[in-house]
Every structure is written in C-alpha cells, then in structure tokens.
Amino acid sequence: MRIAVIGSGYVGLVSGACLADFGHEVVCIDKDPEKIAALNEGRMPI
Numbered sequence: 886m887r888i889a890v891i892g893s894g895y896v897g898l899v900s901g902a903c904l905a906d907f908g909h910e911v912v913c914i915d916k917d918p919e920k921i922a923a924l925n926e927g928r929m930p931i
Contacts, residue, residue: 886910893920895931 886909890901893913905911915921920930 888912889914891915893924893930898924898929898931 888901888904888909888911890897890904890911890913893901893915897913897915901911901913913924917930923930
C-alpha cells in the first residue's frame with residue numbers, strides 16, 4: 886500500500902517508520918526545509 890504522511894514531527898515520523906516497517910511504501914511530507922534536509926542526510930530532526 887502507498888501511504889502519505891503529512892508532517893514529519895514526533896507523531897508523523899514515528900507513524901511513517903512503523904508503517905514502512907510493516908512493508909508499506911511511505912512518503913512523509915513536511916513544510917520545514919531544515920527538517921527535510923536533516924532526514925535526507927540521515928539525521929533525526931526530533
């Protein structure tokens with residue numbers, strides 16, 4: 886299943902990671918460019 890999670894904060898990021906662990910294709914969407922850059926570099930923004 887393909888799932889989009891809006892917001893990659895405490896709730897969205899953990900929910901997306903759990904859903905991905907179950908085998909779903911997950912895309913997290915956020916409006917904060919610094920948070921997105923941190924995630925792309927492999928750093929946890931929370």
